Amino acid sequence: MHIEKDIVVSIHYRLNDDQGNEIENSFGNEPMVYLHGHNNMIPGLEKELEGKQPGDQFKVSVSPEDGYGPYVDGLKQQIPSEGFEGLDPKIGMEFTADTENGPIQVRVLEITEEFVTVDGNHPFAGKTLHFDVDITEIRDATPTELDHGHIHAGGGCCGSEEPEEEEEEAVVEEAPAKEDKPEEGTCCGGCH
Ligand code: ZN
Numbered sequence: 133m134h135i136e137k138d139i140v141v142s143i144h145y146r147l148n149d150d151q152g153n154e155i156e157n158s159f160g161n162e163p164m165v166y167l168h169g170h171n172n173m174i175p176g177l178e179k180e181l182e183g184k185q186p187g188d189q190f191k192v193s194v195s196p197e198d199g200y201g202p203y204v205d206g207l208k209q210q211i212p213s214e215g216f217e218g219l220d221p222k223i224g225m226e227f228t229a230d231t232e233n234g235p236i237q238v239r240v241l242e243i244t245e246e247f248v249t250v251d252g253n254h255p256f257a258g259k260t261l262h263f264d265v266d267i268t269e270i271r272d273a274t275p276t277e278l279d280h281g282h283i284h285a286g287g288g289c290c291g292s293e294e295p296e297e298e299e300e301e302a303v304v305e306e307a308p309a310k311e312d313k314p315e316e317g318t319c320c321g322g323c324h
Contacts, residue, residue, distance in 0.1 A: 134185050137169030137269055138282050141181060142269040148262040155256075163268050169279040174199045177263060186267050193262045203258030207236075210247040221248050 137140055142163040147156040158164055168170040168181065176198030180190060196202050219227075225240045229250065242249040277283055 133270060134183050135181050136167055136183070138269065138273050138277070138278055139168045140271045140273050140277065141267065142169050143181070144266045144268055146264040148150060148264075150260055150262070152262075155261075159266075164303045165283055165285065167273055168284050170289055172282055175260075176261075177265070180265070181267070184267055186269055192263050192265070194263065196258050196260065199259070199261050200254040200256040201258075203253050207238075207252035208241070208249065209252075210249050213244075213246055213248055216248050258276055 133139075136308075142165045144158045144163050145156070146154060146159065148154055157276040168178065173181070176194030177192065179198070180192045184190070221240050221243055223240050223243060227253070228235045228239060229238045236252045238252045239255065240248060241249060241251050274284070
C-alpha cells in the first residue's frame with residue numbers, strides 16, 4: 133500500500149523558513165492527518181508524498197507557487213478603529229472579515245488609536261517552506277470521507293448525520309435548552 137488518491141495519510145513534519153527558523157513542528161504532538169488527492173494539502177507537499185509509504189522520510193522545499201501562494205499587498209488593509217468597538221483587537225488575533233469578495237480570514241498586524249491593520253494573506257504566503265517529513269501511517273478512506281472530501285478524525289460525524297435525541301428532551305422538560313452540536317475540532321478537523 134502506498135500513498136495515492138483517496139488514501140488517508142498521517143505525517144509528522146518540521147517546517148523551517150529560509151533562515152532556518154522553525155515555524156512549526158508536529159513531532160511530540162498529534163500527527164497531521166489528511167485525505168490525499170482532494171486539495172487538502174499544499175500541492176508542493178502532496179506531490180512529494182505521492183507513491184510513498186509509512187516509514188518513508190524526506191525533505192522538500194516548497195516555493196510559494198506550490199505552497200500558500202504569493203503575498204498579495206491588497207489583502208493588507210487599515211480599518212478605522214471604530215469598526216472594532218467591543219471586539220478588543222489584539223496583535224495576532226484572527227477573525228473572519230466580510231469583504232466584497234465574501235468572508236476571508238484575517239490577522240491583526242498592528243493597532244493604533246485610529247486604525248487596525250489586518251492582513252488577509254495566509255501567514256505563509258510568499259514564503260518558501262522547508263519541510264522535514266516522516267510518514268507515520270496510511271489507511272483507506274471511508275465512503276463518507278470520500279463523499280465529503282476530507283477526513284473524519286473522531287470516527288465519522290459532520291453533525292448532520294447525528295440522530296435526533298427526542299426522547300431525552302421529553303424527559304428533562306425543565307432543564308435549560310442545550311445545544312447538541314458536536315464540539316468544534318472533534319469533527320472534520322474543525323473545517324465545518
Ligand atoms: Zn465531513
